[in-house]
Amino acid sequence: MAALTTAIARTFKKNAPIKPHSASRHNAAPLTLINPDSEKPATIGLDYMTYEQLDEFGRELDTVRQRVLDDLGQKDADYIRRVIRLHKGAEVLGRIGVFMPFFWPAFVAGIVLLAVAKILDNMEIGHNVMHGQYDWMNDPMIDGARYEWDNIAPAQDWKHGHNYIHHTYTNIHGMDRDIGYNMFRIDEDQPWYATHRFNLPLAFILMLVFEWGIMYHGVELDQYLHGKITKEDFEGRKKRAFRKIRKQVFKDYIAWPVLGLALVPFVGWWAPLAILGANIAANVIRNVWTFLIIFCGHFPAEVQTFAEEDAQNENRGQWYVRQLLGSANISGHAPFHVMTGNLSYQIEHHLFPDIPARRYPEVAEDVKLLVQKYGLQYNTGRLSKQLGSVIRQLAKLGHKPSDPYKIGNSPESKALRRAKREETARRLQESRAPQLTS
């Protein structure tokens, strides 16, 4: 049957010509960032360069990206497989180590190895593989669409929130849900609410249970309550989250400790509890580490955020500028970069989220040259410096601002929001009116 239909297809081949760019809006703004009422180009980056220069900047970065893509090959495949081998090795040794609670050095080493394994899986492997960085290898075990990580957050919902929302609408207020994770006031332009007084203690608690925070963030309860996602969508997210929680909790906090019962005759009644404790400790260490790296990637003081109006109708170059100004790097040595999943090259990661992360140090050189050429900002510093900046931000922005427009619940802000709502409603009515009269 297929052969027949193809024969028909050949006789009637009258189709639109392939135009290199016509088929995608790649060079325009992503769909939802198009301003329906105005063709006015976005204003992002105009402080640094002209609109033509922005176009050129976009092309230059596209060239860098393509150069790396053309060069991908055996060494990149070998690298990720080496990291995977390291991960599996560390995990197996770690699990063996925590089964030796009678010999404390092995026990402690076990906890550390297990934590290292989880960090490697979440950062250099999971995060990067799920960005599709290694899809070109065509190996089903390293496939972005199929990979599931050793983390409470289910891959599917994390990918939606992270790869799509956060990486497309990076640092745009009201669009990027990762600005302060709906919990913290980390940017001047976020409205202040009373809960932000607890910015620092809340951040400390989130740090300890970070994987649960990521999972909860991906369930999008707030989006559902605001009517931004359907009930069906929300229920699906909840279901996937519970399924993943069941699996992860069963593995780390039930199955492995129960296996520890075998040790009871030799060690004592507390052996399963020691294993349970070790697994909790490893998960917490991973939580703390990933929290620190991720908070330092976007929340230091110099990082810029954007208003939706400024980003509407942006071109490729402006999209790149937004990514560049919206991220911060952490400097360090090679093993440090591996443990951060090369997210210490947060800027390069945001410019090129889908090229293998081991290439970020290499493209950073090109990025720095362009930054110099156009006089842009390149935010980088040691972990301690970036972390200090994040902590100061959290502390400072937790205080009630004197400007009433910066307070979410002030009468002034409420009036402003109401005015905005009415304006949208009025426009909607206006656009419908001619149809009604005709």
Place this chain on the structure above:
Amino acid sequence: MGIIRKALASKPIASLTSPFTVDHYLEQIHPMLAAENVRARVLEVRRETGAASTVVMRPNGAWKGFLPGQHVQFGVEVNGKRRVRVFSVSSSKAAKKGTFSVSVKAHPDGYVSQFLHQELEPGTIVYLSQAEGEFVLPREVPASLLLVSGGSGITPVMSMLRTLRDTRHTGQVTFLHYARSREDEMFTSELDEIAATTGFRVVRVYTRQPEPAAELAGRFHIDHLKHLGVDPVSTLTFACGPAGLIAGVRDTYAELDARDQLRMEYFKVPSVDLDAADATGMLSFDDSKMEAFNSGATILEQAETAGLKPEFGCRMGVCNTCAIKKNSGAVRHVVSGEVSASTDETIKICVQVPIGDVNVAL
């Protein structure tokens, strides 16, 4: 080993290794070690003709065996990239235990078949699927059987023929094969041997360079069957070959009202015209069993036009939400203009335009 493998692939073990499978750990010890992932080591690469080779392999314990006529997905890694192609098993089911072979004609544009013919070395580990396909001999082979093949379509039929020979099948088997010439034919000497076995009748038709004393000539025709004394209505028939041959056989059987006796498998070389000014070919959505004329838009847009609702995010090639498997065909990246034509690779459909026939897992 069977029990150990079963235990390793069991649910309790999976819950301890979750979210990974036990194979994620086993492959770190040795690439052939796996509970479920089929791998094989290449033992020998044998030249059949100037353009065709047979690859003899020893699969790992995850391999569940094959039925004569089935095919496997065959993956090789070159420069970090796994290339997958579907090849028919050509060996006898009764052959030496623990090995089997596929035979492949190198297609001029076929990366994997070329690689296999030119560069594949013994000792290489290849990535396989389990054997697949419904084009198989029935459990009880009837007393009279007709096998028809054309060109490299001989491979699955050869597996049937060899199996029937090795299991000392007692019925009458007629094998009718069409090749361009004797040089172009695979398994020539073995076919000569089988032709001399009682119960087997092997007739080859060389369409381009017919042999002077040949019984038959030209393309498949009902007269060929009449000459061989085969009655399509009462003879179970297996036919494999290029679409043209299959169409001929199918029409003949349809005319004689003998379609229920016919089992077919054909291969189609998708049209890839990299320089085409117009968008050509068909875009096939494999999972939803739909086809559409290629309009030249991105695969995502064409899928939406066809009424499908593929997942998508940024629509600019950043977020990877829309990444799916492309089963076959060539696509062009709308930004870089890069063309990729590998089989079974993952693509972001929001920035890829089909070139010629493309089949995607949507």
